Amino acid sequence: MFIIEFLIANLDFILAGAGVGLVVGITGVGGGALMTPILILFGIPHKIAIGTDLIYAAITKGSGMVSHARQGHVKWSVVAKLSAGSIPGALLTFIFLKRFEDVDYTHILTQALGIMLVITALVLFFRPHLKQLSVKQKLSPRAQLILTVALGLFVGSFVTLSSVGAGALGTAILMVLFPILLPKEVVGTDIAHAVPLTFIAGMFHYSLGNVDWYLLISLIIGSIPMVMLGAKLSTRIPSKIMHPFLASLLMILGVIYALDIDLHNL
Template structure:
């Protein structure tokens, strides 16, 4: 049975994801945990599949617009997919799924880090742009290895918490590719990278039987049309105001849990 409250949550998150590339995990997982009171493993498991399917529809719009930077995507995959697969093996063995309270604490930590990253993203990007222009050869030589390392970091975060591929990935790509990543290209590249990462990370939870399929269906009813609308608007309007609003929501959520 479709639940209208989950449909609404899916629609809001889907629109944010389509417009900014951020929110599939950073927004939805806290909503499931702290608004709906869903068990941590169920929330993370369901959100991973929610993010994979929702972002697939959004990424298709951006792909048709020719905005995906495939070189950056491949570098990120080189780090994120094997690392997330390693975490999946731990999940399948039951070593992570059983630690529900620990997972909640990790989610809160990643959410807080994400919020600060989004708030200070323009300043960090400006500093990176200065480094890129002052020493271009050295900066470009470091990009491949650092991008793989960023991918590996995202692989750990996403596999454990479902949070990070969009929000943290966006901030990190802005710093690694300050001249190359236009806002539209940033969203497109981030979405395409996140899809197989969410699928690989979600497999462990799927095999553990942690996915709530009824809740997932309700979320997708709202998110799929909303992510398409958000993706179509991505090249026309700035999503910066939405990123700031999202960061403030995440920050307040994290502080509320900690306090």
């Protein structure tokens, strides 16, 4: 009886998880970038939406990390370099949020979300050209390490603030700074880096009281089967159609949140 009541009471969030799961299954991107704005539109407080989405991302990407690791698609040395920047970035951001825990920092989260949505949209728009850019890069190992850690610091900070960017921005960094990686290694390494980052950032938010576990369960119930369905449909729906559409949507949402426009007043 409780299960039925739970499903009925949380049907809107289950459907939201299903919709996002379908898009992720078809395109391989857009999880956090879509989930957090949708939750905010549903009236979920920004910090709860972000904290819950971080744990959601860690759980849903966890199985993908295991699969890629078993197939040898993860370059752990690269994961370590990115994590050397992203994990401290997440920690520093947590310390900042903890210090201002009693202050309404919603506008900071909103603008960070907008910035990351815009960056994600740009990555999707220009993704076909990233490989060309990487070929032109001839970095020394030292310069490569410094850039990787510095960009990881940025990713860790803004993912903790927005829950967006671990996937799309991580992919862009890998494609540009590590052109030697094969496409499957880019995907596997990016997921392997995103899982601990989103989990740690999510647990930081949990300690601040920013995670709704019932909401999390609802999203997972809806998303897991639809991710599988989307993966099957991906061979029938050209990415040339889905990626520009998704990028355009994220760009619009990014501008709205970056400028802190209240959608309910539009």
